[in-house]
Amino acid sequence: MNIRNFGLIGFPLSHSFSPGYFSAKFKREEIENCSYDLYPLEDISMVERLMNSGLQGLNVTIPYKEKVIPYLSDLSEEAKAIGAVNTIKIVADKRIGFNTDVYGFEISLLNICGGSVPKTALILGSGGASKAVRFVLEKHNCKYKIVSRTNGDLKYQHIDQEVLESHQLIVNTTPLGMYPNIDNAPDLPYQFCNSNHVFYDLVYNPEKTLFLKKGEIKGCKIKNGLEMLELQAERAWQIWND
Numbered sequence: 752m753n754i755r756n757f758g759l760i761g762f763p764l765s766h767s768f769s770p771g772y773f774s775a776k777f778k779r780e781e782i783e784n785c786s787y788d789l790y791p792l793e794d795i796s797m798v799e800r801l802m803n804s805g806l807q808g809l810n811v812t813i814p815y816k817e818k819v820i821p822y823l824s825d826l827s828e829e830a831k832a833i834g835a836v837n838t839i840k841i842v843a844d845k846r847i848g849f850n851t852d853v854y855g856f857e858i859s860l861l862n863i864c865g866g867s868v869p870k871t872a873l874i875l876g877s878g879g880a881s882k883a884v885r886f887v888l889e890k891h892n893c894k895y896k897i898v899s900r901t902n903g904d905l906k907y908q909h910i911d912q913e914v915l916e917s918h919q920l921i922v923n924t925t926p927l928g929m930y931p932n933i934d935n936a937p938d939l940p941y942q943f944c945n946s947n948h949v950f951y952d953l954v955y956n957p958e959k960t961l962f963l964k965k966g967e968i969k970g971c972k973i974k975n976g977l978e979m980l981e982l983q984a985e986r987a988w989q990i991w992n993d
């Protein structure tokens with residue numbers, strides 16, 4: 752019996768969504784002879800040996816979405832444009848990188864926004880996840896500014912009433928507010944938000960972060976990252992089985 756092996760690389764991997772999702776999927780859809788495991792790699796160089804161990808596919812999370820690229824033989828158009836990979840398909844000696852965060856975020860965003868992406872956005876954070884968000888917003892002609900403590904268009908202290916009122920969509924791509932640090936939230940003047948705003952948080956644990964709670968109090972539409980994760984996982988499964 753040939754077992755098809757898949758898994759997730761990153762570090763650390765103590766609170767990962769993927770193993771539970773795929774285990775439930777295998778059981779629900781009666782998919783046999785498949786396993787999905789965690790591979791916490793202390794150094795990205797360890798991925799070379801892992802990809803030669805008989806795996807059919809990998810998901811990639813923090814901090815390796817960009818660092819894994821030199822170990823791949825090819826990239827999808829989206830992964831190439833974004834410069835970040837979260838899914839790897841392994842076929843013989845080929846390791847092909849994809850970015851399914853794009854698919855997951857786009858469909859999920861359209862769902863919360865009623866099928867039309869707002870015209871302006873603030874993206875909180877400038878890491879690998881931020882790049883996928885940027886790709887989607889550019890596709891939909893949404894003008895955005897990146898908010899970061901280090902290398903963005905704006906620093907948090909620059910966000911005032913005028914900036915907030917002129918940007919309808921606010922996407923948190925940082926880990927602020929993620930379990931167990933649930934009392935943290937991006938430093939924004941939330942008092943200037945209203946029902947014209949959409950708050951989207953890529954964090955899914957807790958279900959409602961402090962960022963989302965603060966938006967909800969002001970009448971904003973809110974959405975966490977769970978649907979995005981489910982959609983990107985399903986897209987990864989399609990890629991592995993295509």
